[in-house]
Amino acid sequence: MSKSDDNDPNRKKSTQDSLESQPHHLAGHTYDGIDELDNALPRWWINLFYITIVFSLGYFSYYVMGDGPTLVREWEIDRGEQEIAQLSKPAGLKSVTEDELKLVLKDSTRKLAGQAIYQSKCISCHGAHGEGGIGPNLTDDHWIHGGKMTNLVKMVTVGVLDKGMPPWGTILKQNEIHSVVAYVKSLRGTHPAGAKAPQGDLVEQ
Template sequence: MKSFASYLRVIAITSIVFIAAEYLIDSGEKPAFIEYPMVSVFILLFAIILIGIEIMVGSMNSLADAIMTEDQKKALEVKRAKARKNAWYLKLEKRLTKAQPIEAEGEIILDHNYDGIRELDNSLPPWWVYGFYISIVFAVIYLAKYHIFDGNTQAEEYEQAMAKAKIEIEEYKRTAKDLIDANTVELLTEASDLNAGKSIFQTNCVACHMADGGGGIGPNLTDEYWILGGGIKNVFRTISEGGRDGKGMVAWKQSLKPSEVAQVASYVLSLEGTTPANPKAPEGEIWTPEEE
């Protein structure tokens, strides 16, 4: 039994340390013990030390029991029994329940007798009485707030919560780059975005459009002519969904994130007006921003 209690102590303390580490260490979406392996090493060493302490304490207790006389053992057992009887949790339980000990039940037994079943005249448990009083106070406050001082109804609170949630969703959409689509995408002008778009273009697009965008298998990207429409929204849609059926560009939405499509689309638009080495003849129609 003592060994079982020791195991429980080790597990409980190690779990508390583990939870504290997860709470205190900012490891992003991954657990701290995965993101930072040293956390796992620390918790493992801590558990080993706890086990060592429990083993040492158990050995010392066993040694003490071995060298004690019978009278000393009996005195120690009486002392331990008294300590268990006066444990704080037992005192707390007695205070919350006011339950009478079995020895005193004869003083509170009632005269009722139903088929040998007799009833005790116990007091109501204080925890129940306090809960009842708290519910009365809550009911009075609730009545005053919602029926006297015209507090918000559940329907009004719902509408307020939904309005707040809508604002939070819009803010999240504004900052979450990969939630954009052809209807919400905006032209990127930051150098970091254009450089990222250029890298994607050089990796995936030069085979058909050439490194300078002059065109090869695919159309020239430096002139003002567009087959499926220019502008950030049309170019984003074309890259994401693909070109004309049967002979156009493949859809890149399975390979590129929306934020990456926006970056490469913005870079493609930045090529307009540049002078490629061997420009391909114009294809499509002249596109103006008013048509987007």
């Protein structure tokens, strides 16, 4: 290898091309034909190294030894802003009456929207046609948490954690919950195949 090194015309050329001072081969630094030059450290590289060190010292001093907020503290601040955002939107808190929901029940567009939500969120537990499965049957006249639509809205919003019903209020908007409740109400008496036995109290309607 060292032979080809010596005979390589390109090396002389590259040395001439070099803008830096003539790099010299270090005497005695030859290993299996590999020579070593001793060029200076690139300026930008060493500066980069210094900058990262200075940054790191500053960052560590502020966040660990100084007053920098912990990640949990930052989360608390962000969450506080989030809660304010939620509170400032009255739509999220407005209570709804049975009569208002009956209007939704008559609105076919809203019911279609409710059906779409039902298909994506509810069928895994309540079945494709409300027949029930992991969760109860939604087509009969028996209800565990009350059969009024306002009861259903509340139940869907806060969930039934013990039984595995998630609180959809954090995920769906209020009008979406109204739509899906209206759709569920419209399933009453459809007697789908494989309907689960009634659960809860019989509700006269």
